Amino acid sequence: xxxxxxxxxxxxxxxxxxxxxxxxxxxxxxxxxxxxxxxxxxxxxxxxxxxxxxxxxxxxxxxxxxxxxxxxxxxxxxxxxxxxxxxxxxxxxxxxxxxxxxxxxxxxxxxxxxxxxxxxxxxxxxxxxxxxxxxxxxxxxxxxxxxxxxxxxxxxxxxxxxxxxxxxxxxxxxxxxxxxxxxxxxxxxxxxxxxxxxxxx
Amino acid sequence: xxxxxxxxxxxxxxxxxxxxxxxxxxxxxxxxxxxxxxxxxxxxxxxxxxxxxxxxxxxxxxxxxxxxxxxxxxxxxxxxxxxxxxxxxxxxxxxxxxxxxxxxxxxxxxxxxxxxxxxxxxxxxxxxxxxxxxxxxxxxxxxxxxxxxxxxxxxxxxxxxxxxxxxxxxxxxxxxxxxxxxxxxxxxxxxxxxxxxxxxxxxxxxxxxxxxxxxxxxxxxxxxxxxxxxxxxxxxxxxxxxxxxxxxxxxxxxxxxxxxxxxxxxxxxxxxxxxxxxxxxxxxxxxxxxx
Numbered sequence: 128x129x130x131x132x133x134x135x136x137x138x139x140x141x142x143x144x145x146x147x148x149x150x151x152x153x154x155x156x157x158x159x160x161x162x163x164x165x166x167x168x169x170x171x172x173x174x175x176x177x178x179x180x181x182x183x184x185x186x187x188x189x190x191x192x193x194x195x196x197x198x199x200x201x202x203x204x205x206x207x208x209x210x211x212x213x214x215x216x217x218x219x220x221x222x223x224x225x226x227x228x229x230x231x232x233x234x235x236x237x238x239x240x241x242x243x244x245x246x247x248x249x250x251x252x253x254x255x256x257x258x259x260x261x262x263x264x265x266x267x268x269x270x271x272x273x274x275x276x277x278x279x280x281x282x283x284x285x286x287x288x289x290x291x292x293x294x295x296x297x298x299x300x301x302x303x304x305x306x307x308x309x310x311x312x313x314x315x316x317x318x319x320x321x322x323x324x325x326x327x328x
Numbered sequence: 329x330x331x332x333x334x335x336x337x338x339x340x341x342x343x344x345x346x347x348x349x350x351x352x353x354x355x356x357x358x359x360x361x362x363x364x365x366x367x368x369x370x371x372x373x374x375x376x377x378x379x380x381x382x383x384x385x386x387x388x389x390x391x392x393x394x395x396x397x398x399x400x401x402x403x404x405x406x407x408x409x410x411x412x413x414x415x416x417x418x419x420x421x422x423x424x425x426x427x428x429x430x431x432x433x434x435x436x437x438x439x440x441x442x443x444x445x446x447x448x449x450x451x452x453x454x455x456x457x458x459x460x461x462x463x464x465x466x467x468x469x470x471x472x473x474x475x476x477x478x479x480x481x482x483x484x485x486x487x488x489x490x491x492x493x494x495x496x497x498x499x500x501x502x503x504x505x506x507x508x509x510x511x512x513x514x515x516x517x518x519x520x521x522x523x524x525x526x527x528x529x530x531x532x533x534x535x536x537x538x539x540x541x542x543x544x545x546x547x548x549x550x551x552x553x554x555x556x557x558x559x560x561x562x563x564x565x566x567x568x569x570x571x572x573x574x575x576x577x578x579x580x581x582x583x584x585x586x587x588x589x590x591x592x593x594x595x596x597x598x599x600x601x602x603x604x605x606x607x608x609x610x611x612x613x614x615x616x617x618x619x
Contacts, residue, residue, distance in 0.1 A: 135583050136346040136367060157584055173343050174367070175403050181365045182583055185576070206343070233402060239426040240449060242336045260339050261404065261426070299339050 128316045131156045131166040135182040137174015137207060141298040145306050146170075150319040162191050168201040168314040171208030173260065173296050176233070180211055180223045189223075196226045201289045201314040203306075209292035210263055217266060227290040228269025235264040235281070235294075249284060250275045251312075252304050257283070257295035264294050289313060301325055329446050329469060337451030337471035340404070340426070341535035344368055344472075344558055348548070348579050349537070351375045351562040353393075355400035361565070364575035368404040368426070370560070371397040376433050376480025377563035377602065380612065385435045388416040391423055398423070406453070411618040412438025414447075421450045427472070428452045430465075432617035433479045433562075442618060445469025455539065457490040457615055459497035462532055463518040473532055475556070476615040477540015480563050482604025484541040486615055487551060491538055495555045501526045540615070543568070543602050545581030545595050552585035569599030 130146055132139050134155035146153045154164060169192075171179070183189040196202050196212075204212040211223040213231040236242065242260045249255045250273075257278065265282035268274060276284035276293070283294035284305075291313050297305035303325045310316050329337075347367025352358040358369050373389040374382065388409050398405050404426035409416035411430055416437075420428050430443050432455050445452040446469035455476035456462035462473045475494065477487030501523060504512055509527055513520040525533050538551035539560035548559045559582055561575075568574045577594040584590040 134346070138342045138345065140345070141342065158587065158590065174345075175343070175347060177362060177403060178347055178365045178367050178579065181363075182580065185365075185580060186583075238424045239337070239340055239404065239451060240424050242340065244332050244336060258336065258339055260336065260343055296339070299342065 128152065128167045128310075128314070129154065129165060130168045130170060130310070130314070131161070131164065132170045133172060133179070133208075135174075135186070136178045137172045138296065138298060139170075139172040141296075142170045142172050142205075142306075145298050145303050148303055148325060149306060149310065149322045151310060156188075158186055159188050159191065162188060162195075166200070167316055168203065168309065169195070171202065171204040171211055172298070173206035173208065176207035176210040176223075179207055183223070193224055196224055196290070199289050201291075201309070202226065203291045203309045203313065205293050205296050205298060206260065206262055209294060212290055212292055214269070227285065227287045227292060228272050229285055229292070230266045231263045232266050233263050234261055236262055245278060247276055247278045249305060249308070252308060255297065255304055256300040256302050257297075258299045259283075259295050260299075262294045286313070329449060333449055334469070334471060338534050340451060341453070341472035344404070345535055346582060347558050348575070348582050349406065349558070349560045350565055350575060351560075352397060352566070355396045357566055357571075358397045358400045360572050361575060362401045362403050364572055365579035366403060366575065367558070368406055369397065369401060370406045370408065370429060370562070372408055375563045375566060376614075377482070377567050378480075379433060380480040380605075380610070387434060388413070388419065391419065394420075394423055394425065398425075408434055409443070410434040410437040412436060412441050412443060414443045417443050417448060417450075421448055425450060430454050430470075430618075432476055432614045436617050442468050453537075455615070455618070456494065457486075458493045459501070459526070460516040460518055461619055462494060462536070463516070463522045463526070466522055466532070466534055467519045470534065472535050472537065474537040474539040474560055477538065477542070478607060478610070479540045479614050481541050481607065481610060482543040482564060482567070482602040483607050484543070484547045484550065485607050487538050487540045487542060488554065490540075490615070491551060491554045491556055494536070498526055498530060498532070502530045542578075543604060544598075545577045545591060548578045548581045549585035549591055552582055558582065564602055567602035569601075574598050574601075
């Protein structure tokens with residue numbers, strides 16, 4: 128099993144470290160040629176969605192990735208990754224991949240002073256730590272979208288088929304349960320029995 | 329500042345990694361920077377090259393100008409305060425800026441004390457030219473470090489010197505025996521706990537960018553290959569012939585810093601680079617401010 132991590136800009140190394148803690152093979156995707164490698168899943172990390180979105184197009188990677196996601200490649204987007212996967216972005220006419228039927232509000236909690244940490248439920252996992260950095264949230268979801276986390280009445284994690292998104296950054300904590308969920312329930316891959324569940328206390 | 333707030337502030341810097349932070353002095357420039365792929369912008373009235381040319385005392389920018397830039401873009405907005413000028417920092421905090429740069433580019437307000445950054449909720453980035461300066465700034469509450477380089481020159485030599493100094497000192501600290509760390513901390517005039525972190529992890533406890541003198545995509549890739557986690561570009565963009573194109577090229581260079589073929593492609597036909605000024609020709613070494 129191998130997971131590709133989009134490494135154009137942002138917090139990609141944190142995802143790679145979590146996947147390594149789960150003994151999952153990973154590779155960085157920085158250019159079109161990197162997309163020729165076989166992968167069982169893709170992670171789009173946090174960062175600036177405007178930067179990552181622009182680089183996807185400038186480096187001629189957008190069409191290939193969009194096709195893979197449409198064909199069912201399991202993909203997990205955190206923060207900026209969620210914005211890039213959403214079908215609609217509030218106040219903007221053009222979405223990026225449009226892979227999950229949600230409307231997202233960017234910088235929904237305001238500037239850096241609005242960034243916060245909390246603990247809340249992720250459906251099926253339990254209470255997990257959640258770090259929100261200039262985060263977006265989901266304003267509305269389509270009929271086939273499963274809502275996975277709600278914080279202060281805002282939807283902050285959701286899934287539709289092969290696409291998983293979170294407003295927060297599980298990769299910034301040492302709790303690897305959301306990544307385990309992605310590998311097992313979205314990618315349908317087995318984890319090494321040796322790999323330990325890490326829970327942040 | 330609570331530990332939780334400090335973590336969130338370090339986290340924001342983590343999200344800027346692999347990105348380019350660009351100096352802008354008008355909302356129009358901020359939009360050009362955002363469209364070109366800047367991960368954040370630094371709002372300041374005069375870019376370092378102009379500060380250098382104009383001379384005189386340079387201070388925090390006009391809040392009106394900063395607000396204009398905040399309104400123009402959706403990416404994080406940073407702004408500079410003079411070293412030690414905690415009231416300028418309070419003003420920027422009131423403006424809800426995303427990051428404060430306590431910067432040697434402006435005229436220092438205090439020749440001994442830096443701002444006590446632990447008293448603020450807003451994150452700070454500070455310049456450093458070696459490991460000692462970096463750890464002292466972190467102890468004061470900085471949640472991000474950048475090399476000082478020599479701002480406004482377009483000459484990358486000092487940024488290279490500073491990142492090399494910092495990273496070679498980190499390697500030296502890693503190789504020490506644990507009982508030698510006490511003396512090293514005394515010698516470097518840094519807190520023991522932070523030095524121990526460096527010893528155990530082989531890196532700073534915060535994100536480390538390069539800054540000062542970066543003018544071309546090759547300069548940016550050089551800093552990344554030397555070990556920077558991202559790049560600030562000040563005068564290099566808006567002092568060049570074609571700012572938008574150069575900005576885009578530098579953004580791509582930071583992503584694909586290890587791919588000479590891509591670097592060759594994006595370095596072509598960028599128009600005139602900033603003319604710059606050689607290290608040996610300058611009168612004022614900004615990097616000597618705030619140690």
